[in-house]
Amino acid sequence: MKILRVIASMNPKQGGPCQGIRNAIPELLKLGVENEVVCFDELDADYLGKDSFKIYAIGGAKNPWRYNSKLIPWLLNNFAGYDAVIVHGLWQYHSHAAIKAMRVYRKSKKASPKIYIMPHGMLDPYFQKAKERRLKALRNEVYWRLFENKVVNGADGILFTCEEELLLARTAFANYNPKKExxxxxxxxxxxxxxxxxxxxxxxxVPKWKGEPFFLFLSRIHQKKGVDLLIKAYLRLEKELSELPQLIIAGPVDHAYGHEILKLGETSENILFTGMLTGAAKWGAFYESEAFVLPSHQENFGIAVVEALACKKPVLISNKVNIWREIEKEKGGIVKNDNEEETYELLKKWLSFSEVEKSKMAINAIKVYQEYFTIAQAARQFLKGINP
Structure with missing residues (x-):
């Protein structure tokens, strides 16, 4: 079997969907499934040639919609070489173009690959309700009526990363009628x-690290991640407790919101900003931490959450991280609402645990990963879904 992945960008700095693709492809290859990718990155992108699979970079896109006139002709010329097409993400030109190209292709061909959309949380109602996203929510409503409902309802199926995402997607927009979920x-x-x-x-x-276990936030620095809630909760605890683990915030801060967060955290010497961590430094952050914290307002899956679990680290998360049910059920972490008060309670509850309780939760954490989130399990479930 041969699958084509269609995505706006495979730049590793984008994280999320492109990292998920990189995680899945080696395991699918073990099952006899070959994968290739087409994306809108420049032909001289520095990451090209470093992956074990073929990436067709067809050049950069124009305007916020990421329009690229080369995609539809490329797809029409190459559909015949694939058994299935997976479109990653919504709200940009590549999803509209993939469905449009498939309609054209099917008019002239008796056989064509199945086409699936994987929204990666982009149908979550959070994006239509968040106060800071009012203009984008309005844009999404317009896009939905013009393009995206045809994408979602016209595909052979919609692929979700977990049951929570599937259920939430049903509540975001009118005229949501996919052929298969x-x-x-x-x-x-x-x-x-x-x-x-x-x-x-x-x-x-991180030269200012004291060499002792710490709270770790490792993610994009973005409003939806709740990093402001975390810093405010930590500063409150600092006033109450004489000793507190350091808080290490790993993620790029070279943007306007990142500067706001830096200013918020600069009053404490125990809050350290590392910038983006990769490779051994990233895994060192996981292994040397005592708990991973993500009080996110919306998290479709949370790759970093699962990486922490796999490193035997309890996770302190909000119930807006879509895999919270599995974590809470198996006691691999603590789950609270995504507000300042409950983020404070999240940290305080962890700090109230004995060393025995913390060790037990750490054992539970890796069990959650092994039972629910290994790439081998995901690959088998994925193939079962597209080949029932």
């Missing part, structure tokens, strides 16, 4: 085993 699952490759190089790489990146 599929809980395709999601997972990550096992993390590398811990070794001294991880700790060394992390320490070099």
């Amino acid at each position: 599929i809980n395709a699952g999601y997972g990550i490759q096992p993390p590398p085993h811990n070794n001294p190089n991880n700790k060394k790489a992390f320490a070099e990146k």
